[in-house]
Amino acid sequence: MATAKTRQKILQTFLELLSEHPYEDVSLPMIAETAKVKLSEMRSAYASKLQLVAAFAEKIDTTVLDGLDGDMGEQPPRDRLFDVLMTRIDALASHREAVRALHAAARHDPGLALDFNRLEVRSQKWMLIAAGIDVSGVKATIVGQALAVAFARVVDVWLDEADEGMPRTMARLDKELDKGSSFMKRLNGVESLARGLRSFLRNASSGRKRHESRDDEADPDSGVEEEAPARA
Known part of the structure; x- marks a missing residue:
């Protein structure tokens, strides 16, 4: 061991x-x-090497979660997420070339990209938790996947940015979060529509059962013996 x-x-x-x-x-x-x-x-x-990559992702997650600012609760969710993801970039800084190698490998191997993506989605779910953004179930996976793709685009910019102030990286993160806000509104709309549809189907099913029950009660043949024909 x-x-x-x-x-x-x-x-x-x-x-x-x-x-x-x-x-x-x-x-x-x-x-x-x-x-x-x-x-x-x-x-x-x-x-396996994938287990090493998973351990690296967990190491970065832990660094971000340990470094959370307790005052973030006063900020809007988008601003909190921006701060969390910039903290993640800072945590990656000392491993920049390793991150570059991982990104290059994913671009050349679709299977490996899927493996890396799975790890990144898991990490991004923790970033959402760190930012105090409450999502769960299928929605958490959808949002985590969208955030994983967005963050990968931000990292691509960061890898080639020489300015320590990271203006291009922050601008790209702003852009991605703006797109993410629009995506969340659409997702919430779809989720609301789905809830309405489920409610409609439940009500329709319940109404159909009540209607069938009334039909059974009104059936003249139900539980009544057939009357004998009159004699001439």
């Missing part, structure tokens, strides 16, 4: 190797050799 220290060492080595090599060239044996751990420890800690 790998210790927490060993797991941390392996993850850090993975990120450092990603800063120097394409994702596809970084193998588990290479990571183990560079980290100076046995393959058995490597297997115990992380059985």
Whole structure:
């Protein structure tokens, strides 16, 4: 069983190797050799590179959640989400080249992109929670997916921005959140329509059952013996 220290060492080595090599060239044996751990420890800690990417995403999530500003509650939801996502960008800053390698790998491998997307959607659900935006169920998945796509576009801009003030990155995030606000309004409209439709169908079904019940009660043949014909 790998210790927490060993797991941390392996993850850090993975990120450092990603800063120097394409994702596809970084193998588990290479990571183990560079980290100076046995393959058995490597297997115990992380059985695949995808597990390492998941651990990286969780590390960033934790950094953002630990660094939340307690005064955000006074801000509108959109502003809170903007702050949370910029905090996420700040958390990624020390791993910029590793993030670049991951983005490049996803662009060239659709299957890998789907795996990464699943991890990012999970992270973005936590970013929504951090911003105090209450979504759940199917809606949470839809909104998380939309936010994952939007954040990927923001990261693409950030990766190529030299200005430490990140004006282009913040402008892109503003633009994506504006589009997201419109999307949320449409989604809420669809959700409201769906609720109305479900209510209509329930009422229609209930009305149909009541109508059938009244028909049964009014049926002259129901529970009544047939009258014998009159004799001539």
